[in-house]
Amino acid sequence: MPPRKVGGLNSDKIIEIATAFHLSKILFVGVEFDVFSLIGKGKLTPAEVAGKCYLPVRSATRLLNGLTAINLLKYKNGKYFNTPVSLAYLVKGKPDYLGGLMRAYDKILYDRWGELGEAIKKDSYGRVFGEKGDTIGNISIDPEIAKAAMAAQHAYSVKPAEELASSFNFSKYKHLLDLGGGSGIISVMAAKKHPKLKATIFDFPPVCKVAEGTIANYKMNSRVKTHPGNILKDPFPQGADLILISGILDGYNEENCRKMVNKAYDYLPKGGAIILKESIVKDDRTGPLFPVLFSIALMIETEGGDSRSRGEMTKWLKDAGFKNISFKTMTKLSGKFRNLGYVTGVK
Structure with missing residues (x-):
């Protein structure tokens, strides 16, 4: 459904913010399956990536397309390859590798932010989520x-x-x-x-x-x-x-x-x-x-x-x-x- 226009305005910005979690989760899953490291400096087909990641080709292709849509991969002639940013920060072994940080965001923060409303309601912190102490x-x-x-x-x-x-x-x-x-x-x-x-x-x-x-x-x-x-x-x-x-x-x-x-x-x-x-x-x-x-x-x-x-x-x-x-x-x-x-x- 296209954004509804009201008085010359449209809802693009609101929809962009509302769906931003899609982008972060696509990135996190790409790091989880080490897609960027497996591609490295090469160019791989969906089947090749799926084989290296032990994933079904159909779902791997959807993930690769998502990573391409958010400009973390490029696609040409049936093959995917890393962007300069992905090569610098998302490939294991690089000095500025951010994979550990992405995993922390995914496994520690992602679910906690799902409970933000409860935390604000109670003016509380980690114990809202059943933990014994703070970070x-x-x-x-x-x-x-x-x-x-x-x-x-x-x-x-x-x-x-x-x-x-x-x-x-x-x-x-x-x-x-x-x-x-x-x-x-x-x-x-x-x-x-x-x-x-x-x-x-x-x-x-x-x-x-x-x-x-x-x-x-x-x-x-x-x-x-x-x-x-x-x-x-x-x-x-x-x-x-x-x-x-x-x-x-x-x-x-x-x-x-x-x-x-x-x-x-x-x-x-x-x-x-x-x-x-x-x-x-x-x-x-x-x-x-x-x-x-x-x-x-x-x-x-x-x-x-x-x-x-x-x-x-x-x-x-x-x-x-x-x-x-x-x-x-x-x-x-x-x-x-x-x-x-x-x-x-x-x-």
Whole structure:
């Protein structure tokens, strides 16, 4: 049925939004069956793809056509092949492979978003879905959840880590303390870019195990270490003059965010600095799109988590006592969609 026109308007935009989940699920299933990796740099017929994926030809063809319609595959002379974007991000073995992230979106978030109305009705989070704790709590105690979560996080953190390593002047400091450092990619990239810098990743024990793998992969064991613990409850490891809090403030309520910032201020020596890096939401919280959507996801998954604005992070630093506060956006390598940026301050 064609979109109905009303007073010169039509319903295209509404229908586009309403059916957007079709697009994401087609992508997720394509990744699930590893279609992009199996095609690689080649060109395959529907029967060849079906054979490699162990799928019926008829249904495989429908999937391939769907992936073509959303511009993740191309079709010519009876064969399908990857687009440049698919080759870069959806083929296993590529440095920027996003398959792990897509699997996390599919297996963790997709069903949860189906319960969004209930979560909003109850102003609740993961326990709406019968879980015993929120995402951060589960990561802190379960090695398998931690491994899956860090694999997903790492996939879209490499480019921002490279950008931060170039954008911020780490060379002024001797030792970086990376609070909630996750896979460790930012510490690794910063140390790689700045040969005199040492770094310590302070995170939950299961996460530190993942970070140790990243450190080993980049052969940075001599200057990047891990320190397992709870960043809210345990003392910070000694010796750092620079603290990074990246991509975790959105997982905590404001009280705990302030607690982290205040604890960092008390810890740092005079002249020491702090970096707060997040996907930045507008102060009125109505945009940009990604941090607003992420804010809703955080409501579902965490107890008190929310996307963070430049204004509130600046206020936290000021209230803690930091001076020379500044803000910088990150779009050169990180892209614009996530609206990444960071606030810095000096003690």
